[in-house]
Amino acid sequence: MKIGDKLVLIIGIVLVASLYKQLWFSEGHGDFIQITIDAKEQRLVSLAEDQILKMKGKVGISELEIHNGKIRFKHSPCTNQICVHTGWLEKGGDFAACLPNRIAVEVVANNTLFDSINF
Numbered sequence: 001m002k003i004g005d006k007l008v009l010i011i012g013i014v015l016v017a018s019l020y021k022q023l024w025f026s027e028g029h030g031d032f033i034q035i036t037i038d039a040k041e042q043r044l045v046s047l048a049e050d051q052i053l054k055m056k057g058k059v060g061i062s063e064l065e066i067h068n069g070k071i072r073f074k075h076s077p078c079t080n081q082i083c084v085h086t087g088w089l090e091k092g093g094d095f096a097a098c099l100p101n102r103i104a105v106e107v108v109a110n111n112t113l114f115d116s117i118n119f
Contacts, residue, residue, distance in 0.1 A: 030069070030089075030094070030107030031046070031047060031110070032045060032108045033071050033107055033108065034106045035103065035105055036106075037103050037104075038057070038058065044108070047090075047107070048069070049066065052074065055103050058100070058101055059078065059100050059101050060076075061077065062075065062076040062098055062103050063076070070090040071088070071089050071090075071107070072088045072096075073098060077101060078101055089105065089107050090107065092108065093107065094107040
């Protein structure tokens, strides 16, 4: 390797590392959450205040916990508990749903990390 090759390699590594840090760990923390129940009722709730929300869905009551600007499904009546195992949501665009109970939660922010999600 010549000096020019080493220089290009070092610049490439620095560029990739800085882009990784800027894009992966960028801000975009949510300000609100949007709760959708049975694909109809939508509700906006602030992430600024710590609270427990009890939402009635198709198969029972799901508990959503808001703490330190993050939200999670604390408890849900579904059998697999996938929504509970999703964990904390905090960045714009983060999404979790309890499909049997038909409750969906999405973090809303001015600056999201991606444009859309396709399922």
